[in-house]
Amino acid sequence: MALHKPYTDVPGTIIFDAEQSRKGYWLNQFCMSLMKAENRARFKADERAYLDEWAMTEEQKQAVLARDLNWCMRTGGNIYFLAKIGATDGLSFQQMAGSMTGMTEEEYRAMMLAGGRSAQGNRVVGEDGDAQAHRQPQGLSRLKEGN
Amino acid sequence: MARITASVYTSHVPAIGAALDLGRDQDDYWRPLFQGYEPSKQWMKDNKPDVIFLVYNDHATAFSLDMIPTFAIGTADSYTPADEGWGPRPVPTVVGHPELASHIAQSVIQQDFDLTIVNKMDVDHGLTVPLSLMCGQPGPGQGWPCPVIPFAVNVVQYPVPSGQRCFNLGRAIRNAVESFDEDLNVHIWGTGGMSHQLQGARAGLINKEWDLNFLDRLVDNPHGLAKMPHIDYVREAGSEGIELVMWLIARGAMSDIDSPAPVPRVAHRFYHVPASNTAVGHLILENQ
Secondary structure: OOOOOOOOOOOOOOOOOHHHHHHOHHHHHHHHHOOOHHHHHHHHHOHHHHHOOOOOOHHHHHHHHOOOHHHHHHOOOOHHHHHHHHHHOOOOHHHHHHOOOOOOHHHHHHHHHOOOEOOOOOOOOOOOOOOOHHHOOOOHHHHHOOO | OOEEEEEEEEOOOHHHHHHHHOOOOOOOOOHHHHHOOHHHHHHHHHOOOOEEEEEEOOOOOOOOOOOOOOEEEEOOOEEOEOEOOOOEOOOOOEEOOHHHHHHHHHHHHHOOOOOEEEOOOOEOHHHHHHHHHHHOOOOOOOOOOOOEEEEEEOOOOOOOOOHHHHHHHHHHHHHHHHOOOOOOEEEEEEEOOOOOOOOOOOOOEOOHHHHHHHHHHHHHOHHHHOOOOHHHHHHHHOHHHHHHHHHHHHHHOOOOOOOOOOOOEEEEEEEEEEEOOEEEEEEEEEOO
């Protein structure tokens, strides 16, 4: 019998379960290696060469090089592990989380100061909240570009 | 005998640690948050425990994907603050309480909860930020006020333990503490949580109404709250809001759960939005 997964219809959300964990094992283990200052220095010196030491897929390496955390997560990355890439880049957790929303850093920060993102319309895929696929990417920068 | 006299609940956001370590706690952004913990620091001075049993989650620090214990108890003499990628926090080494920790491990495992016993691990912001919030920043050469038993819960990789299991585990921990012969005043802390989502297009989710209701129910109806399924935490409080199940371990260890004791006294309650990506919730409960 297949496992019951009641968490697959939450918009903008990938729950890190055993399946994701298998997919992302080496990507996440690479992230763990960045807890050592010497590894951070080696990664920064030559990112591609350092990534090639790990049994990651080419797509996972590209996602890391692009610093596209949504892409990393689709390939099995977990945000607590991926945070170590951001830390290596000197980013705060807020900058990392904001980078996944399509908003500018200022827009995301302002949203949090105004009380954060509403759960209204963002509980189940198919509603009309700002985290739903048809309203992505979000943010004023997108509106200005006329997308 | 040892006894649990109080429980403390607090979020454990990494940016709070950074704000303290970089001396930004009086900035406009952070001042309201730290003001909310001023009564807590005074309460800690007035109610200093002999041991803190600190429930938290490891954020891919001591445990990688190589091993994922559901519940892990620290039985070591000491624990070093971890390098989570920004360098280690400049806070003291955490002194453990190996005798009480080993006793609790023995007792709780015999009550049918499988704990992983850990004799060596670094501790991340999940453990050190609550200590900073409650005790303030120790000066040079100072340590934390008392020994700490780290208790790590897996809320990172699913399957994660249910609220009910966490609640029942708290009851077993209370039994374990009360069967320790030495006369010790123990506090149990449940940390992490309140609404937050750190990932994807839904990042930044905050559900104040739900959080405040959780705080109410934690005090008045913990038995009912323990029945809430994971998916409700995820939909209502964000994917990382699941950390709140850890608060039920601390609540389950309070004296009113399995005896006719009155509901604990609320010594302090605080709620604030935002700290970085999250809501911050905080409660101090005293057994009556």
